[in-house]
Amino acid sequence: MIEQFLWVIFPYACMVIFVVGHIFRYRTDQFSWTAKSSEFIEKKQLMIGSMLFHIGIIPVIMGHVVGLGIPASWMTAMGVSEHMYHLGAVYGGGLFGIVTLIGMLILTSRRFTIRSVRRLSSASDLVVNTLLLFIVFMGMYATLFTNAVQPDFDYRETISIWFRGLFILQPNASLMHDVPLSFKIHALTGFAIFAFWPFTRLVHVWSVPLNYIGRSYILYRRHKSS
Numbered sequence: 323m324i325e326q327f328l329w330v331i332f333p334y335a336c337m338v339i340f341v342v343g344h345i346f347r348y349r350t351d352q353f354s355w356t357a358k359s360s361e362f363i364e365k366k367q368l369m370i371g372s373m374l375f376h377i378g379i380i381p382v383i384m385g386h387v388v389g390l391g392i393p394a395s396w397m398t399a400m401g402v403s404e405h406m407y408h409l410g411a412v413y414g415g416g417l418f419g420i421v422t423l424i425g426m427l428i429l430t431s432r433r434f435t436i437r438s439v440r441r442l443s444s445a446s447d448l449v450v451n452t453l454l455l456f457i458v459f460m461g462m463y464a465t466l467f468t469n470a471v472q473p474d475f476d477y478r479e480t481i482s483i484w485f486r487g488l489f490i491l492q493p494n495a496s497l498m499h500d501v502p503l504s505f506k507i508h509a510l511t512g513f514a515i516f517a518f519w520p521f522t523r524l525v526h527v528w529s530v531p532l533n534y535i536g537r538s539y540i541l542y543r544r545h546k547s548s
Contacts, residue, residue, distance in 0.1 A: 328510065329495035333488055336517040343520025344528075355525055363439050367432040375425030381418040382461075385411065390485045394478045412469060419462045426455045446522040453518065457511045464504040472502055481505060 348355065389411060397407055430451045433443055484497040498506065
């Protein structure tokens with residue numbers, strides 16, 4: 323029963339909250355649809371942490387899309403051997419994961435240790451920063467340490483199949499039974515962040531200001547006193 327809840331009900335509940343929560347917030351509270359930048363309070367740590375986080379997270383997300391969304395047989399058919407994939411996942415994913423982790427460490431430390439930034443932060447800001455840091459840490463732990471201790475474990479034969487089953491409405495909770503604990507925690511907290519997403523500053527991810535590219539410059543003119 324607990325496995326059905328964790329690996330079937332909980333993921334679906336998180337995704338429903340993700341979709342419905344975004345629709346509700348956009349329709350009722352568009353004025354809070356912002357990242358609420360604290361750059362004017364502290365800029366140096368924000369710039370370094372944000373840069374490292376964004377440089378790392380995009381390849382990490384793409385790696386998850388490939389690893390979870392594309393069956394191993396398809397990768398083999400495209401000429402990507404198991405050895406090549408493993409090297410890319412461990413070394414490439416590990417490198418960008420470390421960059422992401424360092425970025426999140428800086429951003430989270432900044433959020434909690436700089437008094438003026440912490441006072442400006444809401445409870446959701448602190449929760450999201452902490453949860454994101456924990457998710458990235460568990461992902462790195464699973465990639466570098468769990469894979470080293472349990473080299474025979476292949477998440478593409480368990481987690482990936484379970485994950486794809488969710489999207490074709492054929493979830494199989496039994497696939498997650500023998501998955502190492504670090505991977506389980508990473509997966510569950512990953513879905514949890516989707517449930518938190520609509521109610522936090524993370525909504526700004528969807529606000530891509532493409533119109534900035536072609537907009538006219540804003541001109542400021544000094545008023546001449548008489």
